[in-house]
Every structure is written in C-alpha cells, then in structure tokens.
Amino acid sequence: xxxxxxxxxxxxxxxxxxxxxVWLLKRQKRDRDANGRGTMLLLRVQLMEYHDKYMAKxxxxxxxxxxxxxxxxxxxxxxxxxxxxxxxxxxxxxxxADKKGGQHGE
Numbered sequence: 001x002x003x004x005x006x007x008x009x010x011x012x013x014x015x016x017x018x019x020x021x022v023w024l025l026k027r028q029k030r031d032r033d034a035n036g037r038g039t040m041l042l043l044r045v046q047l048m049e050y051h052d053k054y055m056a057k058x059x060x061x062x063x064x065x066x067x068x069x070x071x072x073x074x075x076x077x078x079x080x081x082x083x084x085x086x087x088x089x090x091x092x093x094x095x096x097a098d099k100k101g102g103q104h105g106e
Contacts, residue, residue, distance in 0.1 A: 040078040043071050051087040054094060065095045 050068050054060040060068070072088045 036078050040075060040080045043075040043078070044080060044084055047071055047075060047084050047087060051091060055090060058094070060091065060095050062095075065091065 047068065050064065050071075054064060054068075068088075068091050072084065075084060
C-alpha cells in the first residue's frame with residue numbers, strides 16, 4: 001500500500017516538476033534573447049558613432065580601430081549585419097590608408 005501511494009505521488013509530482021523546469025528554461029531563453037538584442041543595439045549605436053567620427057576626421061587611431069573591430073565582431077556574433085558591415089569595411093579602408101600614409105592618431 002505504501003509503495004502504491006509513493007508511485008502515485010511520483011506520478012503526480014514528476015510532470016509538475018518537469019513542467020516547472022521547462023517554464024524556467026523558456027524564461028531564461030527569453031531573458032537571454034532580450035539581453036542579446038539590447039547588447040546588439042547598444043553596439044550598433046557605438047559603431048555608428050565611431051564610424052561617423054573617424055570618417056569625418058579621415059583617420060583613426062589604432063586603439064579606436066581595435067575597439068571598433070572588437071565591437072563589430074561581438075555585434076556580428078549576436079546576429080547583427082547590414083549597414084554596419086558596410087561601415088566596418090569603410091573603417092578598414094580608412095585604417096589601412098592611415099597606416100600607409102604614416103598619419104598618427106589623436
């Protein structure tokens with residue numbers, strides 16, 4: 001009799017526990033997705049600011065170029081692309097011209 005009660009308890013508890021675990025995992029995924037999206041948007045704003053600033057100057061210091069590249073890589077890994085990829089290529093060309101021209105950063 002005791003074993004039967006235990007089996008009934010387990011039979012009722014296991015689906016409830018599994019349901020709760022699934023709910024938690026879905027919630028964590030939703031939060032992760034929202035954090036990733038927010039991070040991607042912040043990176044895009046910063047990349048656009050860097051692009052506009054250094055394209056207007058016609059040169060980019062090496063530390064700013066390195067920051068831009070690392071931010072772009074993180075942005076790209078989060079799924080970002082499009083116009084920022086075009087800006088990335090323009091910054092690459094600017095940086096290469098900067099090195100060849102012997103100009104120095106700020």
